[in-house]
Amino acid sequence: MTAIRPNDQMHLPGLGIPVDPWTGHVLKHSLIERMVRLKEAEKAFRLVLHELDGTTEGSRPGNRRMALAFTKLEEAKLWAAEAVLHGED
Numbered sequence: 095m096t097a098i099r100p101n102d103q104m105h106l107p108g109l110g111i112p113v114d115p116w117t118g119h120v121l122k123h124s125l126i127e128r129m130v131r132l133k134e135a136e137k138a139f140r141l142v143l144h145e146l147d148g149t150t151e152g153s154r155p156g157n158r159r160m161a162l163a164f165t166k167l168e169e170a171k172l173w174a175a176e177a178v179l180h181g182e183d
Contacts, residue, residue: 114179121179128178136171143167 112121112129121129144151147160155161 116179125178129175132171132174132178136167139167140164 112126113119114121141151143155143160143163144153147156149156155164
């Protein structure tokens with residue numbers, strides 16, 4: 095029996111094409127590139143925060159203020175992604 099779970103469908107040929115989660119429309123190449131740049135910038139900033147905190151990537155922040163900084167970074171990334179996806183082209 096070959097049952098395909100929803101997450102497994104992304105591994106099938108032809109699927110896994112980036113789409114806007116709100117509209118379902120396929121993303122333009124320029125938007126994909128901007129989203130990749132945003133993700134890379136967020137990762138670089140996250141690594142700097144870990145370095146300043148003395149922790150390693152994937153570990154919990156050392157104190158409440160650093161945890162808040164990570165939360166705000168995630169929030170900024172979400173707002174920026176929203177602006178990239180739905181901003182004026």
